Amino acid sequence: MNKNINSIEKPFKIESYRDEVLNTASIDMEWIPYRGKYLHSKTQIFAAAFCTNWGERIVLHISQYQKTNESINSEKALIEDILFYFNQFPLTFGWYTTGVAIGKYDPRKKVFQVKGRDSDFFILHQRCLFHRIESPFEIGYNGKYITLKKGSKNKHIDLIKVFEKQVIKDYVLDGRYRTTSLDSVSSAILEISKYEGMDAGTTNILQKSTKLQKKYVKRDAELIMMLAQYRNCIVLRLMKIFSHYAKMDYYVVCHTSVSNWYSNKYEKMIERGDCTLSYTPYYSLEKKEIGGGHHTRSQRGLFVNTLVYELDAKGMYPTIVINNNLSFDTLNCICCKNTPSAYLDTETIKVINDNLMEQKIDRQVSNYWTCRKRKGALCMILEEVLTDREKYLRLIKEEKSKPCPNNLLLEEFHNCQMGAKLFANSGFGLFANKYFKFSNYKVAECITGEGRRIHKQMETLASREPFNFDIVFGFTDSIFFKIKEANCQNPEQTINQFIKQCKDKLGITLEIKNVFKNSIFYGINNRFVGVLDKENDRIIIKGLDGLAESNPLWIKKWVYEIIKQIITKPDSRFEIIPKLLDDAVFDLVNNACSSKNSIAEELSYSQKLRMHPTEYVSSNRTGKVGRLMNKDKGEVIQWYETKNIDKETSENYSTSAPDPENVNLDHYIDRLFEKLKRTLEITGFDVQEIKPEISRKILTMINSKSLS
Template identity: 25%
Template structure:
């Protein structure tokens, strides 16, 4: 089977991809925030709202406290009515974690947390007043306005709705998207409003307080707090000239998914809308895979070459060659799509058969040994699949948008292009097709293997590592060999584009997906730290700082064991401040849903935390090996962590951890 060619045109002039700010942002819109108390023992009314704030994009700030309505018999009821009336003055409102709901699954387990819109509705039900909140078929809340169908005889209710339709965007749903995290290089380590804002805006919540602490403050301070939170949400929405909202709007224009739904939903729903539109327009055939067989299955991913561990430096530069957009490119070249794999029209066409070389990469070991029941794939030769067609259109349009300087649009197209492949082996994608996923990865493994062969056998490069779409090589004689290698790969690998993406002057390779690279241009480019345990967010700041220091020492040619030795001694003597030893973790479930010997249960109960809250704890010699009180710190556990993270790193540089970090003496040292 040869690659499929197609005369798919550029996106036509009839497709309007000219981006402007979304109309919802061109009129007054507001950020809202509530503060409430939670009483888990009050089953009739667990939530009590005591403050609310509205901050709009025109600079208007409005806030109320329940004490402002003290002359009424039910102050909270009047406060909620005021909050809802203010929300209804704006067609668009935004918030942080405002659309969350707590639901119970079929096993009786709860997940999720109730947030502002849900709590407004709960309070309305308690006081038997009209709610502006409704729920979609998934149980997710949205702002509907007062339901005038149920109050047709009450003119005052009808007049409260200023607009026919209302929109609400939960910025939490926006900033948790991987694509948005990628824009900020993963710098915010959790999705707490304070963390995200301090990372992006350089400021955070009032005096670092959280919802629990402010309940002890005066009503004046509580209002300052709720106003600050609403202001932070507004500032996030407008950061860098609406950078993120413009990106969401670009995706809305491309996919024709409404702007607010792009913000609140995921890549899965965007692509589902695009494909369904094509099917409804007659531009796409239905899937060839039986619906019963759809869904997630275990398939082999990208090829990862065994690393040649070591420290590469001095004149032994490490070059990284990358296949640009590997999986989208292969889908385009080989016409891989849910509507082309094993089509009915090409079953008997030998030209449509997937090469045996690729099928051998797909078949598992058991199938090969039995020589029976093996999968058999062919790809349509008569029809251009909708996925390769769209990917090619999006790719061509992205080049055009880059030339026009339209960053939001080109980035939106890039996100759709690069995110498409991963959907085909997911559980919740309507057009999931594991065959698309395993064919794409199989062609990808062959591509990387071909690159390795050309690098080693033709040009004599030493391939020290490779992962999915990249190979890392040394022993490159000169720039001419690089140019020849790139050209030959492009010819041999059928229209794939290979590029030199990085050159490291120092490279510490510890294992698969674990390395530190110091760029040849180390002035403008920060070191690459990939997979290193000391960098991870669930490590204490003490370890994080030591990992950064290790990389800086590597960069500047200093002995990293000197700082590690000092850190070891300080820990032994108990001289490390406990603040630097605290570990933070966001709970994925309520503490009660963990077993009672897990630290999440123990510390969660100690801190009265719930799902979504961030707990802070220390390594300790007690049940669960953790405690929220620094008095229980077990220094030996931190020393074990230090060794587990840095022992291989220092030994790769030629040092001995026991000798140079712990300071242990050997018999040879004694005789010296």
């Protein structure tokens, strides 16, 4: 679990002089929250803080100006000082500083609905207008964002726009944060949360003391600068690498998506004449449903002291694109329609059609071909970027071989190879994105279809002589298998022969990713648990619903602990697990329900809003809780299961932590068993036998607690 430091009086050490943050400051502001459309009368800025790259903190509060001169407008004076400091720094960082709430009148409901929320810079801009101070900002052309005025010498990066990118969130930072609230990201990445865990969006910090308000705004500014500097500015350094490959301004890259980067790159290539659309008049096609990657139905079972190998195809999709010259400017070109060698493998077409039938998609494909006279734009990009990556991997190897390797160089080379890999891997999925300028479902279909063909042939090769592997599971570009006892005399040699045959016959490079000594497979795609061989019992868990972020901490904690004990000590599981279930019940009754604070920490369910709360039907719990909590699309709601009907929700759940005696213990136990049911059944437990005993123990503990 994260340590999540909430309240530390000793200042955090914040200091970096890398180019990405040199002579910069983070900025955060606090203002009176309001509902609905902005009106000057609804709000006021009352605090602001800056944190420089060398760690200096500047905190401004409206109370400072109220004391100095009663005749001056205290908010106006505060804003003038905010702008004074803001203009000292050529580059500033913020968190959700550029958003604008969008309002729309709903004639059916006869109400003005506001979606999204206004940001710090929008409020600062409006307050400047109110006080007739020249604002450094202007509203963007579509009214959806606010930006520095055109021609401004200053620059600003709204870091939420960087950390919300999937390429950063999932592939650089391993999906460690669920939402992009500052508290969620900083708690997950820095293990430091907002001051005393407060959120100005839900807590009225104006009711707190001036001293606490200052600490709150200062902490936010500190968190923003620490995220900018995290791991030696890794995220900003990657943005510069993406900017280089996209041929796009660094600050624009920070505030736009991968589809914008590739669109810009393709447009530049077309302008230069590196590629042409003359031979592919239908280069852009509206999105249609296509089949996905290939999955082999997983076996179901517990494998103890049985090695299961996971092999991964290295760079399979880039290889497919390059080998087949797949791109929007080459697929079904008019110049190679009569060239037999230009056509995709007939087996690939069959695989595509079989998958369309499996997915019940009402269409069939006759053939696809690609240009044999010109190299495609995507292929040129991939070759350029992957050549760079190989160069940096070679430089890493050379540097590591030296008697005294330069760690700074190693870090730089590593970031460069990672940036190249991420940029390359982001390109081929865009063709299935309907908002991408060069969207083309046929290109996406060819890439996934060819991937399915290769994966199926890889599994066929694995299951036949001379290998006869027992395939446990396979998906997209990975395969899991056991080696049958008859072939176990030299497993490494056998696997190396298989890898060589896949390279020779299928054109793909396989590598051993993991070897599990104990594992559980669930008979469900991409859901398994394994403990690695020769790696100090390191556990890998994929796709288990019981560990989803939406579950209460108490459930996640005990699901993990029980699975951990089963997979690391399978021979003792029938003695260990009943005791652990007893411990879980004791923990629920005596610890998780000991106070409102522990209930809030251990027993809250949460869910990310996929729509604005008003867009859900009135009876939907998610929408109802979202409306009660005044949350917006993309934000997280929370609730607790109760015994009694809650006054606010009129149902058996509440949006705030209930009293301990009002917690629905039976619900939480039922949910724990629901999340463990498959694991317990697969590993030999009788859930119907265990559960009544647990319910009896809960009753005994409650009665014992009441008597004491």
